Amino acid sequence: MASALILIDIQHGFDDPCWGARNNPGAEENAARLLAAWRKAAAPICHIRHISVEPGSPLVGDGAAFKADVAPQGHEPIFEKHVNSAFIGTELEDHLTHASVGDLVICGLTTPHCVSTTARMAANLGFAVRLAHDACAAFAANASTDWSPGMTPLDPQVIHDSAISHLHGEFARAMATDAILTEGP
Template identity: 80%
Template sequence: MASALILIDIQMGFEAPVWGARNNPGAETNAGRLLAEWRKWAAPICHIRHVSSEFGSPLVSEGTIFKPEVAPLDHEPIFEKSVNSAFIGTELEDHLTQSSVGDLVICGLTTPHCVSTTTRMAANLGFNVRLAHDACAAFASNAATDWAPTLTAPDPQVIHDTAISHLHGEFCTALATDTILTEGP
């Protein structure tokens, strides 16, 4: 059975200026490349949408619309969540299990939050995970410094790289999109 492609929160709400600077402006393009190949191979695809319950969040209303590079087709499942993990409060795990999926390729937004949490949980649930590190991105707002106001928030690339380094080897194998496309689903 092929790996399922899990696209996490690649939504218009992440265009809002509140998130600050980001790394990897090509993340959506790489996610779109993965999606196109998964469709070509007729391999399993799952779209994850974050619908925030926080007042003032950009991830409500129009902010929940998927970016055009990864817009789902009518028959592709969408799982909506309001927390960091795509497995909490959704039918994702049941869907994957019922589809006999044991391997996942994960990509999306943001690297240290929903991508990281979903990757960790997927591994803990027994899935083998490949993480497309260049199809993910982090934002400056991902560095909370309100607990230590004298700290300077790290650059989004540092946030991204740190999150990936914490995941690789223990919860997933982090690979470039080109490598994953060469390996196939």
């Protein structure tokens, strides 16, 4: 079975200051390294783009554009979504099934939302998932700003680490980009 690289929502809209502080400023660079390896191996690649339906979201118009380092080339498929999971409202599952893909490498933005939701759903659909934890990132805005009394807002690194911790072992193998590149597509 083939191994597909799934790049989730690596879009210009995540450069908007509304997201607040973020962890892992090298996430896009690591995603680009994975993309280069998958292209070199002619392995399956899927680009996921979030088109927001929320008023005022930075993930529309120019903000919906892919960042240059990971922009699709040639016939690499693009799946557009409006919710957290790349499988809901898209043809991603059918595409992967028809391409005989059994293993996914997932990376992108943001770790606790679209990356986590897609990884969980992929595992539940029967895909083996390798999660490139250092090719993902979280933002301060990923934490609720409407906290109940006694709750403390979380730092983006804590949000990221917590999301990865919840996925590893149950839904995915969390791995560094270098380890994934060693295993290959």
